[in-house]
Amino acid sequence: MMRDEMKSRVLKIAAEKFRLGQNEAITGGKFEFCNSLYINLMEEIHTCIADMFLKKHRIANALEGYVELSEKEKKLFLLRQLADEYEYACDYGTANRYHQDRLLGDTIHNPDIWFEYGCFALRMKTKGRPRERGKAEECFREALTLDKNHFLSLLALASLMWHRNYCTQSEILLHTAINLHTEEEWLSWCILSQVYNAQGQTDNEKSCIRKAEVLYTSSHGNRNAYTAPHVLLSPLLKFPFSCGHLFLQENLPSSTVFFETGLFLLDLHLQKEGKQILDLECDVFSTAFDNKWAHAKVHELNEEYAKAEIWIKENLSITHEEPMSWLCLGRIRYLNKKYQEALEAYEKHIRYQGNKQVYMYVHLDIGNCHLQLGNYNAAKKVFLKLCQVEPTTSSWLGAAIAFYRTCEHKHSEQALVEANHMDSKNQRVWAYLALVCLALDRNEEAEISFQQLQKLELHDVHLLLEVADGFAKCGNYR
CATH class of the missing domain: 1.10.287 (Helix Hairpins)
Structure with a gap:
């Protein structure tokens, strides 16, 4: 009908x-x-x-x-969602373009958008090139030009200046942040302590640490349902598997000023500085779950997956039914391409999570694990369930791939159409549309899909070869 x-x-x-x-x-x-x-x-x-x-x-x-x-906020929301999906898929070039699109028009005067773009630049990986530290600095400075009291930009730029050994600039920025007297003033003091450490000012370092601990205790003692949300839970710091949103939303039992400051630095992908802050915890906290999770994250960002697993397994040896530990372990194994082991960890995470909502990207990881292992029917179930609850381009594309691999081409096409509706510039969607049309003997439509694909940049060599092979079998060698 x-x-x-x-x-x-x-x-x-x-x-x-x-x-x-x-x-x-x-x-x-x-x-x-x-x-x-x-x-x-x-x-x-x-x-x-x-x-x-x-x-x-x-x-x-x-x-x-x-x-x-508002209408502008709708557009910004959709562009950010698409950028996050491409970042999850490690397509940083396309994610970067969507972040740039968010700065078109009036939003170029929005400091929040510049801050988000700066954070993404710190996370962005480009083969053969270092991370975009210079671009990040430019974005944070632009945010501060628009709003000199933008707290998160002050902290981020100060942390970046510390990373680049411009300690005097970092110190000035942190004092500016301190003078704002925000609820999270302790963050500024904790980072400032290590800026003084880098300058060999031991007395100032100790004084800053004491100040940070006092303010942190006071801040968390006063926090309730009516106070402002924690700064690390800000939407501006949210991205796939971001530390603050993953750890703090789980209401971890023994957070400390060093742990939460470390999380902020890890979300900026300044893992060396994050580890330095985490190492400030005294022996009393050496068995704390959160500290071990954070150290595992440091190794994960450094792609030292075996070392990251050791930290997580220490937590599991203490409490075997902690869902966050299993989530972290599943993610580490997924990144290390141990797909079967990742599935086992994620299954335990879901079991011990109980009635709590499971993180969307965990479902995507599980579905992609099944695809990698050739468990296409299991992949279909995971992706289709996710499409019902939280539909995204990635979930529809995952379902489409699973259907295509089981030769259910009509269902695959329907899923690809849904994915294409949500993102008409997704290279993999157009590639699979071409393959499905070829499988259904609709060569003209396959040609149109391939023309659209040529306008985009597809870096998946295996998929490109599969498309080329499909056209060759139909006698099309162009």
Whole structure:
């Protein structure tokens, strides 16, 4: 019923657009007509799908007491979601373009957007090149130009200056942050202590540590349901598997000023400085779960996965049923391409998590593990369940790949259409659309999909070869 209605509306739009009768539109110049029609209709379709998705998001936010999103905020939200998905997939180039798109128009004057872009620049990996420290510094400085009291930008830039051994600049920025007297002033004092340490000022270092501990205790003693959310839970610091959102939302039992400051630095991917802060904890806290989790994260960021596992297994030797430990272990094994072992860890995480909501990216990891292991039916179940609860381009694409591998091409096409509605510039979606059309003997449509793919940058060599092989089997060697 709905499909028939959509067909009739499409033909009506086409007739109006091209000033053709419906019969003439169907029979005359089929290939050129479809190609032109697709381009004109996709923008409208994407807008409608985006509105539907954001309507659901607004309802959820309204139930939680959040403010209604404006049109500009809707666009920023969608672009950030897409950037996060590409970052999760390690496609930093495309993620970078979406972050840049967020700075178009009036939002170029928004310090929050510059701060988010600066944080992403610190996380961005490019083969053969160091991390974008210079770009990050530029973004943080731009945020401070727009708002000289932007607390998170002051902290981030000060931490980056410390990392680059510009200790005097770091000290000035941290004192500016301290003078704002925010709820998280202890963060500034704790980082400042190590800036003094780098300058050999031992007395000042000890004084700053004492001040940080006092302020931290006071801040957490006064925190309740009516106070502002923890700074590390700010949406500006949220990205796939971000430390603050993962650890602090689980209400860990023994957080300390050093642990939480360390988390902030680890979310900036300044792991050397983060470890230095974590090492300040005295022997009393040497068995604390949170400290071991944070040390495991340091090794994970350094791609020292065996060392990271050791820290997590120490936690599991103390309490075997701690869900966060199993999540961390699953993530480490996934990054280390130990997919079967990652699945085992994630299964225990879900079991011990009980009725609590499981992190979306955990489901994506599980689905991708099944794909890598060839468990396509299991992958389908995981991705389709995620599509019902929290649909994303990644979840629909995962389902489509699983269907394609089990030769359920019609279902695969439907999932790819959903993925394409959410992100029309996803290279892998277009590649699989070409493969599905070839499998269904629709060579003209496969050609159109391949033309779209050529406009984008696909770095998956194996997938490109598979597409090329598919065209070759049909006698198309162009």
